[in-house]
Amino acid sequence: AFFAEQGIEPETFSKVYNAFSVDTKTRRANLLTRQYGVTGVPALVVNGKYRVSGTHVTSYGEMVEVVNYLIEKERALKSQDSMGTPTTTTTPNSLDAPITITP
Structure with missing residues (x-):
């Protein structure tokens, strides 16, 4: 709903959000968060x-x-x-x- 309110089509958001590069960066961020003890x-x-x-x-x-x-x-x-x-x-x-x- 938030992205739709900002003029972003749900399909566009879903495609970008589920992209391999976003998934890779999210996994890396989660790993670093644990390793750094955040x-x-x-x-x-x-x-x-x-x-x-x-x-x-x-x-x-x-x-x-x-x-x-x-x-x-x-x-x-x-x-x-x-x-x-x-x-x-x-x-x-x-x-x-x-x-x-x-x-």
Whole structure:
């Protein structure tokens, strides 16, 4: 009903929704959700290393600040890697070991 109200034909919606590519992406998203340990929203994962959820911050603004900090940290590490500088991070880069960041 929602899509029909937006002017999308039911047949068109059904065809796109049931497409192989949508199914593949949905399965991948579900797998990553489990692997990252995401149990609710909001939750963001930065570079497969850090999981930041709404239960660990006091506001959405704080969540954005934490995520931005982690993004900059990862960019700096990537920059060091590309220049051949050894990095000293001990954070696992694995889907099997997500880390929860508590500000």
